[in-house]
Amino acid sequence: MTDQIAADRLPKLDKLAEAGIPSYPPRVPKPVPIASCLEGFDDRHGEKVVVGGRLTQIRDFGKLRFSHLLDLGGSIQIGFQRDRLPEFWPNRKLVEANDQVVIRGELGVTQKGEPTIWADEVILATKALRHPPEKWAGLQDVEARYRMRYVDLFANPEVRETFVLRSRIVREIRAYFDGLGYLEVETPMLHPVSGGATARPFVTHHNALDMQLYLRIAPELYLKRLLVGGMERVYEVSRVFRNEGISTRHNPEFTMLESYEAWADYADIMDRVEGLFAHLCDTVLGGQSKVSFRGAEYDLRPPFERARYLDLFAEANPGVDWFDEASVLARAKELGLKTDGLPLPKIANDIFEETVEDTLRGPVFVHDYPVAVCPLAKQSPEDPRIAERFELFVAGMEMGNAFSELNDPQDQERRFAEQLVHMDEETPSEMDVDYVSALEFGMPPAGGLGIGIDRLAMLLSGSDSIRDVILFPLLRRVDASAPPAEESADAPQAEPAP
């Protein structure tokens, strides 16, 4: 890991000062993107341009020097000639690989036809005190890549591309929902009552109000309050926090899209999801629809396959009745699943996850879940055991979750109470009575949706790990000055009050 300034670079600062060249000038001429210089290059020889970026790969030939200049959108060869740069030439070695420079020059080609900017003026924009990573292999060390993402980004072009892609995904998600008349809103991240999902929350404390607060595990209950308030179509691109394990698919903070639409049901939301994926194919993927992920190819162009939860369950577990205790317990034992103290629906759903989820290549909508595993979804009018809920699976990963939103306040209160009976560290510790009150004012029938943006970005960029689509994934701190984990006066991690 690079944790020392390259000793040979410090003396350069003095030499630059002696030469009257500022190492960190407050302003430099504004460059144009390198990509724009390369457009129609053949007809533009002799044109003067100003480009800027990081200098790489210097190649010296006595009175001639070549290098490349890298900016976000591209790179181009820079040619330095002694005769064109009489003032700069004696100081040329003070400007090195990794420095940020601005080049004023003329478009042209070399003898071998390489597009080149022949420099007329070289302006040091920022002196770099550290060496660049190895020019051929780049930065490979996984830990260093995550801890020093800023190096990873300029050293590894595919990393830049992935994060540009992620940005486009988020932009196009916004464009899609904006186009449907949705309002983008912001709801609290600090929740007095943790809810909207089953997950362990991060606990914190507000001093002035002397109040325990939770970082949100989902924005759901606030967004639905907005439906009560008459905001008929809302969405939020929301960072959520779950105090749980870290893996290639999990980061303690991650980004979810949640959307809610009045006068819609879960079937309408399926259309929305398909519409969204079609939009992403058209825009982000440039009309393509096939992505390759973890060694397999997936076609993201709708329509998507549909399968009923209980049909998939029956197929994978012949003779097992999801709703029958003896049958479920026997099957769970057979699969070696934990059953002690767990409510029956939880066990049955574990069987589903164990036997079905990994096999779902998709994209596929799994729909009509047993109501017992959907505390916020509306019951089916045809079958009271079933909730109007679906999840979207691709490559065995849950990508989205949606339902016809439960808006019966008394039913909601019963479901919350039911959850509290089987309380564990992941279920909400108390009932969100304010949410139930909100429903008592009347929430229009609505369909809601949650989509994991990080996993979507993994799929669209072909990234195996969630850390490859999160700029700064959570890592343990390594500095010696770290405070002990146990002591943190301002943030007691006590159990939630009853």
Place this chain on the structure above:
RNA sequence: GGGGGCGUAGCUCAGUCGGUAGAGCACCGGAUUUUUAAUCCGAUGGUCCCAGGUUCGAGUCCUGGCGCCCUCACCA
């Protein structure tokens, strides 16, 4: 939290049976007006993750710790 793997120069990596710490790139000096992983000559560069232990001798073996990766569990 369990299991497996890894940690050596700024970067990418070798290091055999326990016997003087290595290469390429980068960097520094020199040559070079057409390279683009430039080339050639020369030089510099080490807390072998940390702390103990075994040993005449440890990068190598043992114990403990730290960090990261994979995997299982939990979860989205």
